[in-house]
Amino acid sequence: MAILTVNAGSSSLKFSIYPTQQGSVLPSILSGSFEGLEPGGKTELRYTYEGVQHAEYFEDVDQDPFIAALMHLKELLLEIKGLPPIRAVSHRIVHGGSEFFQPVVSTDAILEKLWAMSALAPLHQPHSLDGVKAFSQVFPGIPQVLCFDTAFHKTMSPLETSLALPKEITDQGVRRYGFHGISYQYIIGELLESSSRSRDRVLMAHLGNGASLCAAIDGKSIATTMGFSALDGLMMGTRSGSLDAGVLMYLVERGYTHDQLQDLLYRKSGLLGVSTISADMRKLKSDPNPLAKEAIELFIYKIMREGGAMIACLGGLDLISFSGGIGEHDPDLRSSVCKKFEWLGIELDEALNQAATKELTLKISTPQSAVEVWVVPTDEGVMTAQEALNLLHF
Ligand SMILES: Nc1ncnc2c1ncn2[C@@H]1O[C@H](COP(=O)(O)OP(=O)(O)O)[C@@H](O)[C@H]1O
Protein backbone atom coordinates (compact mmCIF):
# COMPACT_ATOMS: atom_id res chain seq x y z
CA MET A 1 0.00 0.00 0.00
CA ALA A 2 1.11 3.55 -0.62
CA ILE A 3 0.26 7.22 -0.22
CA LEU A 4 0.45 9.72 -3.07
CA THR A 5 1.32 13.26 -1.98
CA VAL A 6 0.59 16.35 -4.04
CA ASN A 7 2.05 19.81 -3.32
CA ALA A 8 0.85 22.66 -5.50
CA GLY A 9 3.34 25.47 -4.83
CA SER A 10 3.20 28.85 -6.51
CA SER A 11 5.55 27.89 -9.34
CA SER A 12 5.67 24.11 -9.17
CA LEU A 13 3.64 20.97 -8.63
CA LYS A 14 5.50 18.35 -6.61
CA PHE A 15 4.42 14.74 -6.12
CA SER A 16 5.67 11.57 -4.46
CA ILE A 17 4.56 8.04 -3.78
CA TYR A 18 5.45 6.64 -0.35
CA PRO A 19 4.91 2.95 0.38
CA THR A 20 3.70 2.26 3.91
CA GLN A 21 4.35 -0.63 6.23
CA GLN A 22 2.82 -1.28 9.66
CA GLY A 23 1.99 2.35 10.35
CA SER A 24 5.28 3.74 8.99
CA VAL A 25 5.97 5.81 5.90
CA LEU A 26 8.83 4.26 3.86
CA PRO A 27 11.15 6.20 1.53
CA SER A 28 9.43 7.42 -1.63
CA ILE A 29 9.65 5.19 -4.73
CA LEU A 30 8.49 7.77 -7.23
CA SER A 31 8.92 11.50 -6.86
CA GLY A 32 9.03 14.43 -9.17
CA SER A 33 7.95 17.91 -10.00
CA PHE A 34 6.54 20.05 -12.73
CA GLU A 35 8.39 23.36 -12.94
CA GLY A 36 7.84 26.51 -14.97
CA LEU A 37 4.08 26.48 -14.60
CA GLU A 38 3.50 29.92 -16.03
CA PRO A 39 0.83 30.63 -18.63
CA GLY A 40 2.37 30.26 -22.10
CA GLY A 41 5.59 28.87 -20.65
CA LYS A 42 7.36 25.58 -21.19
CA THR A 43 6.65 23.03 -18.47
CA GLU A 44 9.42 20.73 -17.34
CA LEU A 45 8.50 17.41 -15.75
CA ARG A 46 11.30 15.68 -13.87
CA TYR A 47 10.78 12.51 -11.92
CA THR A 48 12.74 9.66 -10.44
CA TYR A 49 11.33 6.16 -10.44
CA GLU A 50 13.26 3.21 -9.03
CA GLY A 51 16.41 5.33 -8.97
CA VAL A 52 16.18 6.28 -12.68
CA GLN A 53 15.73 9.94 -13.60
CA HIS A 54 13.39 11.05 -16.36
CA ALA A 55 12.77 14.47 -17.90
CA GLU A 56 10.07 15.65 -20.28
CA TYR A 57 9.13 19.06 -21.62
CA PHE A 58 5.78 20.17 -22.94
CA GLU A 59 3.85 23.28 -23.81
CA ASP A 60 0.14 23.61 -23.18
CA VAL A 61 -0.91 26.81 -24.77
CA ASP A 62 -4.66 26.45 -24.38
CA GLN A 63 -4.85 25.37 -20.76
CA ASP A 64 -3.98 26.58 -17.29
CA PRO A 65 -0.50 25.02 -16.89
CA PHE A 66 -1.40 23.62 -13.44
CA ILE A 67 -4.44 21.80 -14.85
CA ALA A 68 -2.27 20.51 -17.71
CA ALA A 69 0.33 19.29 -15.17
CA LEU A 70 -2.37 17.50 -13.16
CA MET A 71 -3.55 15.74 -16.35
CA HIS A 72 0.03 14.69 -17.16
CA LEU A 73 0.52 13.39 -13.64
CA LYS A 74 -2.71 11.41 -13.90
CA GLU A 75 -1.48 9.81 -17.15
CA LEU A 76 1.96 9.12 -15.72
CA LEU A 77 0.52 7.28 -12.72
CA LEU A 78 -1.73 5.17 -14.94
CA GLU A 79 1.20 4.45 -17.35
CA ILE A 80 3.76 3.22 -14.80
CA LYS A 81 3.18 -0.45 -14.16
CA GLY A 82 3.97 -2.05 -10.83
CA LEU A 83 3.19 0.87 -8.52
CA PRO A 84 1.80 -0.29 -5.16
CA PRO A 85 -1.95 0.35 -4.73
CA ILE A 86 -2.64 3.93 -3.65
CA ARG A 87 -4.55 3.86 -0.36
CA ALA A 88 -4.75 7.65 0.15
CA VAL A 89 -3.87 10.88 -1.62
CA SER A 90 -2.56 13.57 0.70
CA HIS A 91 -2.61 17.20 -0.43
CA ARG A 92 -0.86 20.30 0.85
CA ILE A 93 -3.59 22.94 1.16
CA VAL A 94 -2.22 26.39 1.80
CA HIS A 95 -5.15 28.03 3.60
CA GLY A 96 -7.28 26.38 6.28
CA GLY A 97 -8.70 29.66 7.61
CA SER A 98 -10.01 29.81 11.20
CA GLU A 99 -11.63 26.38 11.01
CA PHE A 100 -9.08 23.81 9.83
CA PHE A 101 -6.08 23.26 12.10
CA GLN A 102 -5.88 19.46 11.73
CA PRO A 103 -5.63 17.23 8.65
CA VAL A 104 -9.06 16.09 7.45
CA VAL A 105 -10.49 13.71 4.86
CA SER A 106 -11.96 15.82 2.08
CA THR A 107 -15.74 16.09 1.66
CA ASP A 108 -17.79 18.29 -0.69
CA ALA A 109 -18.78 20.52 2.25
CA ILE A 110 -15.14 21.04 3.30
CA LEU A 111 -14.05 21.74 -0.27
CA GLU A 112 -16.75 24.37 -0.62
CA LYS A 113 -15.47 26.19 2.48
CA LEU A 114 -11.89 26.02 1.19
CA TRP A 115 -12.88 27.36 -2.24
CA ALA A 116 -14.30 30.39 -0.47
CA MET A 117 -10.77 31.14 0.83
CA SER A 118 -9.20 31.21 -2.65
CA ALA A 119 -8.89 34.99 -2.69
CA LEU A 120 -6.54 34.75 0.33
CA ALA A 121 -4.05 32.54 -1.53
CA PRO A 122 -4.84 32.93 -5.23
CA LEU A 123 -1.54 31.39 -6.41
CA HIS A 124 -2.15 28.20 -4.40
CA GLN A 125 -5.65 27.45 -3.17
CA PRO A 126 -7.37 27.01 -6.58
CA HIS A 127 -4.55 24.75 -7.83
CA SER A 128 -4.59 22.60 -4.70
CA LEU A 129 -8.36 22.22 -4.81
CA ASP A 130 -8.24 21.42 -8.54
CA GLY A 131 -5.76 18.72 -7.54
CA VAL A 132 -8.17 17.27 -4.99
CA LYS A 133 -10.92 17.21 -7.63
CA ALA A 134 -8.67 15.63 -10.27
CA PHE A 135 -7.44 12.88 -7.95
CA SER A 136 -10.94 12.12 -6.62
CA GLN A 137 -11.74 11.28 -10.25
CA VAL A 138 -8.59 9.21 -10.87
CA PHE A 139 -8.88 7.31 -7.60
CA PRO A 140 -12.60 7.15 -6.83
CA GLY A 141 -13.38 6.00 -3.30
CA ILE A 142 -9.81 6.63 -2.09
CA PRO A 143 -9.64 9.16 0.77
CA GLN A 144 -8.19 12.54 -0.17
CA VAL A 145 -6.49 13.95 2.92
CA LEU A 146 -6.09 17.70 3.26
CA CYS A 147 -3.13 19.05 5.28
CA PHE A 148 -3.03 22.76 6.01
CA ASP A 149 -0.07 25.13 5.82
CA THR A 150 -1.76 27.40 8.35
CA ALA A 151 -2.09 24.66 11.02
CA PHE A 152 1.48 24.83 12.40
CA HIS A 153 0.91 28.46 13.38
CA LYS A 154 -2.12 27.77 15.58
CA THR A 155 0.18 28.21 18.60
CA MET A 156 0.73 31.91 17.83
CA SER A 157 -0.66 34.23 20.51
CA PRO A 158 -3.65 36.54 19.92
CA LEU A 159 -1.17 39.45 20.02
CA GLU A 160 0.76 37.98 17.10
CA THR A 161 -2.32 37.15 15.05
CA SER A 162 -4.17 40.43 15.65
CA LEU A 163 -4.41 43.23 13.14
CA ALA A 164 -5.08 46.79 14.33
CA LEU A 165 -8.36 47.09 12.45
CA PRO A 166 -11.93 47.76 13.64
CA LYS A 167 -13.57 44.87 15.43
CA GLU A 168 -16.29 44.44 12.82
CA ILE A 169 -13.53 43.58 10.31
CA THR A 170 -11.42 41.34 12.56
CA ASP A 171 -14.61 39.49 13.62
CA GLN A 172 -14.83 38.29 10.00
CA GLY A 173 -11.63 36.28 10.47
CA VAL A 174 -9.32 39.03 9.19
CA ARG A 175 -6.20 38.16 11.21
CA ARG A 176 -2.68 36.85 10.65
CA TYR A 177 -2.53 33.10 9.90
CA GLY A 178 0.93 32.31 8.55
CA PHE A 179 1.90 29.72 5.91
CA HIS A 180 4.62 27.20 4.95
CA GLY A 181 3.50 25.37 8.10
CA ILE A 182 3.91 21.85 6.71
CA SER A 183 7.47 22.75 5.79
CA TYR A 184 8.14 24.30 9.22
CA GLN A 185 6.73 21.24 10.96
CA TYR A 186 9.18 19.05 9.03
CA ILE A 187 12.11 21.43 9.60
CA ILE A 188 11.56 21.68 13.35
CA GLY A 189 11.28 17.88 13.51
CA GLU A 190 14.69 17.57 11.81
CA LEU A 191 16.20 20.20 14.13
CA LEU A 192 14.75 18.52 17.23
CA GLU A 193 16.52 15.33 16.19
CA SER A 194 19.80 17.05 15.33
CA SER A 195 20.45 19.95 17.71
CA SER A 196 20.32 20.37 21.48
CA ARG A 197 19.44 24.04 20.91
CA SER A 198 16.35 23.36 18.82
CA ARG A 199 13.96 23.96 21.74
CA ASP A 200 15.49 27.40 22.33
CA ARG A 201 15.01 30.54 20.23
CA VAL A 202 14.85 29.28 16.63
CA LEU A 203 14.42 31.21 13.40
CA MET A 204 13.49 29.08 10.37
CA ALA A 205 13.81 30.61 6.89
CA HIS A 206 11.79 28.95 4.13
CA LEU A 207 13.14 30.65 1.00
CA GLY A 208 11.60 29.29 -2.19
CA ASN A 209 9.49 30.97 -4.81
CA GLY A 210 7.27 31.85 -1.85
CA ALA A 211 9.36 32.89 1.15
CA SER A 212 8.74 33.36 4.86
CA LEU A 213 10.38 33.25 8.28
CA CYS A 214 9.07 31.51 11.37
CA ALA A 215 10.13 32.13 14.95
CA ALA A 216 9.73 29.08 17.19
CA ILE A 217 10.30 28.34 20.86
CA ASP A 218 10.09 24.81 22.23
CA GLY A 219 9.29 23.63 18.71
CA LYS A 220 6.17 25.80 18.43
CA SER A 221 5.51 28.75 16.14
CA ILE A 222 5.30 32.05 18.03
CA ALA A 223 5.56 34.44 15.07
CA THR A 224 5.85 34.33 11.30
CA THR A 225 6.22 36.84 8.48
CA MET A 226 3.30 35.74 6.28
CA GLY A 227 -0.03 36.96 7.60
CA PHE A 228 -3.64 37.06 6.48
CA SER A 229 -2.55 36.01 3.02
CA ALA A 230 0.58 34.54 1.44
CA LEU A 231 1.55 38.07 0.34
CA ASP A 232 2.90 39.42 3.61
CA GLY A 233 6.44 39.56 4.93
CA LEU A 234 9.50 38.83 2.80
CA MET A 235 10.05 39.81 -0.80
CA MET A 236 9.46 36.69 -2.95
CA GLY A 237 9.87 35.42 -6.50
CA THR A 238 6.89 37.35 -7.85
CA ARG A 239 5.25 38.70 -4.67
CA SER A 240 5.93 42.06 -3.08
CA GLY A 241 5.90 40.96 0.56
CA SER A 242 4.89 43.55 3.19
CA LEU A 243 3.55 46.65 1.59
CA ASP A 244 2.28 49.97 2.92
CA ALA A 245 -1.49 49.80 2.35
CA GLY A 246 -1.23 53.41 1.17
CA VAL A 247 0.36 52.11 -2.04
CA LEU A 248 -2.82 50.14 -2.75
CA MET A 249 -4.96 53.23 -2.19
CA TYR A 250 -2.70 55.19 -4.52
CA LEU A 251 -3.07 52.53 -7.22
CA VAL A 252 -6.85 52.25 -6.73
CA GLU A 253 -7.09 56.02 -7.18
CA ARG A 254 -5.22 55.59 -10.46
CA GLY A 255 -7.79 53.10 -11.70
CA TYR A 256 -6.29 49.72 -10.81
CA THR A 257 -8.98 47.04 -10.56
CA HIS A 258 -8.96 44.16 -8.06
CA ASP A 259 -7.68 41.74 -10.72
CA GLN A 260 -4.92 44.10 -11.81
CA LEU A 261 -3.79 44.59 -8.21
CA GLN A 262 -3.82 40.84 -7.61
CA ASP A 263 -1.75 40.26 -10.72
CA LEU A 264 0.67 43.05 -9.80
CA LEU A 265 1.26 41.97 -6.19
CA TYR A 266 1.25 38.17 -6.62
CA ARG A 267 2.71 37.69 -10.08
CA LYS A 268 4.64 40.75 -11.24
CA SER A 269 6.43 42.02 -8.14
CA GLY A 270 9.25 40.62 -5.99
CA LEU A 271 12.48 39.46 -7.67
CA LEU A 272 10.77 39.53 -11.07
CA GLY A 273 9.36 43.03 -10.68
CA VAL A 274 12.50 44.66 -9.30
CA SER A 275 14.91 42.92 -11.68
CA THR A 276 12.59 43.08 -14.73
CA ILE A 277 14.35 39.83 -15.71
CA SER A 278 13.20 36.77 -13.79
CA ALA A 279 11.77 35.41 -10.55
CA ASP A 280 14.40 32.68 -10.55
CA MET A 281 17.35 33.35 -8.26
CA ARG A 282 19.61 31.16 -10.48
CA LYS A 283 18.98 33.38 -13.52
CA LEU A 284 19.45 36.58 -11.52
CA LYS A 285 22.78 35.43 -10.10
CA SER A 286 24.20 34.81 -13.57
CA ASP A 287 22.83 38.00 -15.16
CA PRO A 288 25.21 40.99 -15.43
CA ASN A 289 22.31 43.49 -15.53
CA PRO A 290 22.63 45.77 -12.44
CA LEU A 291 18.89 45.38 -11.83
CA ALA A 292 19.47 41.68 -11.10
CA LYS A 293 21.97 42.61 -8.39
CA GLU A 294 19.59 45.23 -7.01
CA ALA A 295 16.79 42.64 -6.74
CA ILE A 296 19.04 40.15 -4.89
CA GLU A 297 20.25 42.88 -2.51
CA LEU A 298 16.69 43.89 -1.71
CA PHE A 299 15.72 40.23 -1.15
CA ILE A 300 18.55 39.89 1.41
CA TYR A 301 17.78 43.26 3.02
CA LYS A 302 14.15 42.24 3.56
CA ILE A 303 15.26 38.99 5.22
CA MET A 304 17.41 41.05 7.58
CA ARG A 305 14.61 43.53 8.30
CA GLU A 306 11.86 40.97 8.86
CA GLY A 307 14.32 38.63 10.58
CA GLY A 308 15.13 41.42 13.05
CA ALA A 309 11.45 41.59 14.02
CA MET A 310 11.29 37.80 14.45
CA ILE A 311 14.43 37.85 16.63
CA ALA A 312 12.85 40.57 18.77
CA CYS A 313 9.76 38.35 19.21
CA LEU A 314 12.09 35.52 20.30
CA GLY A 315 14.06 37.80 22.63
CA GLY A 316 17.34 36.73 20.98
CA LEU A 317 18.53 33.89 18.78
CA ASP A 318 20.08 30.45 19.35
CA LEU A 319 19.61 28.78 15.98
CA ILE A 320 18.80 29.82 12.41
CA SER A 321 17.96 27.38 9.61
CA PHE A 322 17.71 27.71 5.83
CA SER A 323 15.29 25.72 3.67
CA GLY A 324 13.32 25.99 0.39
CA GLY A 325 14.66 26.12 -3.19
CA ILE A 326 16.90 29.15 -2.50
CA GLY A 327 17.71 28.40 1.16
CA GLU A 328 18.87 24.87 0.33
CA HIS A 329 20.82 25.55 -2.88
CA ASP A 330 22.35 28.97 -2.57
CA PRO A 331 25.37 29.17 -0.23
CA ASP A 332 26.10 32.78 -1.26
CA LEU A 333 22.64 33.84 -0.16
CA ARG A 334 23.04 32.02 3.18
CA SER A 335 26.39 33.68 3.69
CA SER A 336 25.01 37.17 2.91
CA VAL A 337 22.08 36.70 5.31
CA CYS A 338 24.39 35.48 8.10
CA LYS A 339 26.66 38.52 7.56
CA LYS A 340 23.65 40.79 8.20
CA PHE A 341 23.25 39.06 11.58
CA GLU A 342 26.95 39.08 12.50
CA TRP A 343 26.11 41.38 15.43
CA LEU A 344 24.46 38.33 17.06
CA GLY A 345 27.76 36.47 17.06
CA ILE A 346 26.92 34.22 14.09
CA GLU A 347 29.99 32.66 12.55
CA LEU A 348 29.57 30.57 9.44
CA ASP A 349 31.97 27.78 8.50
CA GLU A 350 32.27 28.82 4.85
CA ALA A 351 33.64 25.44 3.70
CA LEU A 352 30.67 23.63 5.26
CA ASN A 353 28.30 26.25 3.87
CA GLN A 354 29.61 25.74 0.33
CA ALA A 355 29.55 21.95 0.74
CA ALA A 356 25.95 21.69 2.07
CA THR A 357 23.97 19.64 -0.40
CA LYS A 358 20.28 19.32 -0.94
CA GLU A 359 20.03 15.88 0.63
CA LEU A 360 21.44 16.45 4.10
CA THR A 361 20.43 18.33 7.22
CA LEU A 362 23.73 19.95 8.14
CA LYS A 363 25.14 22.39 10.69
CA ILE A 364 27.19 25.01 8.84
CA SER A 365 28.27 27.29 11.71
CA THR A 366 31.63 27.12 13.48
CA PRO A 367 31.79 25.46 16.93
CA GLN A 368 32.37 28.87 18.57
CA SER A 369 29.44 30.59 16.79
CA ALA A 370 26.98 32.10 19.31
CA VAL A 371 24.13 31.01 17.03
CA GLU A 372 23.92 27.62 15.31
CA VAL A 373 23.27 27.78 11.56
CA TRP A 374 21.67 24.81 9.81
CA VAL A 375 20.62 23.86 6.30
CA VAL A 376 17.52 21.68 6.40
CA PRO A 377 16.28 20.33 3.04
CA THR A 378 12.57 20.53 3.66
CA ASP A 379 10.20 17.71 2.74
CA GLU A 380 6.57 18.71 2.64
CA GLY A 381 5.83 15.40 0.87
CA VAL A 382 6.88 13.05 3.65
CA MET A 383 5.13 15.32 6.18
CA THR A 384 1.81 15.15 4.31
CA ALA A 385 2.21 11.36 3.89
CA GLN A 386 2.81 11.00 7.63
CA GLU A 387 -0.23 13.15 8.44
CA ALA A 388 -2.43 10.98 6.19
CA LEU A 389 -1.18 7.83 7.89
CA ASN A 390 -1.73 9.32 11.37
CA LEU A 391 -5.28 10.19 10.38
CA LEU A 392 -6.25 6.98 8.60
CA HIS A 393 -4.23 4.39 10.59
CA PHE A 394 -3.42 1.74 8.00
N1 LIG B 1 20.91 26.39 -7.23
C1 LIG B 1 20.05 27.36 -6.91
N2 LIG B 1 20.51 28.58 -6.53
C2 LIG B 1 19.65 29.58 -6.21
N3 LIG B 1 18.32 29.45 -6.22
C3 LIG B 1 17.81 28.26 -6.58
C4 LIG B 1 18.63 27.16 -6.93
N4 LIG B 1 17.82 26.11 -7.23
C5 LIG B 1 16.54 26.55 -7.06
N5 LIG B 1 16.53 27.84 -6.68
C6 LIG B 1 15.37 28.72 -6.43
O1 LIG B 1 14.32 28.01 -5.79
C7 LIG B 1 13.07 28.51 -6.28
C8 LIG B 1 11.99 27.46 -6.14
O2 LIG B 1 11.87 27.08 -4.80
P1 LIG B 1 10.79 26.03 -4.32
O3 LIG B 1 10.86 25.99 -2.84
O4 LIG B 1 11.00 24.75 -5.05
O5 LIG B 1 9.47 26.75 -4.88
P2 LIG B 1 7.93 26.66 -4.58
O6 LIG B 1 7.65 27.91 -3.83
O7 LIG B 1 7.26 26.61 -5.91
O8 LIG B 1 7.69 25.43 -3.74
C9 LIG B 1 13.34 28.89 -7.71
O9 LIG B 1 12.53 29.96 -8.10
C10 LIG B 1 14.80 29.29 -7.71
O10 LIG B 1 14.87 30.69 -7.62
Ligand SMILES: CC(=O)OP(=O)(O)O
Ligand atom coordinates in the same frame (compact mmCIF):
# COMPACT_ATOMS: atom_id res chain seq x y z
C1 LIG C 1 2.63 29.71 0.93
C2 LIG C 1 3.58 29.75 -0.23
O1 LIG C 1 3.95 30.80 -0.65
O2 LIG C 1 3.98 28.55 -0.71
P1 LIG C 1 5.08 28.27 -1.87
O3 LIG C 1 6.37 28.78 -1.35
O4 LIG C 1 5.08 26.79 -2.04
O5 LIG C 1 4.66 29.01 -3.09
Ligand SMILES: [Mg+2]
Ligand atom coordinates in the same frame (compact mmCIF):
# COMPACT_ATOMS: atom_id res chain seq x y z
MG1 LIG D 1 7.07 25.30 -1.82
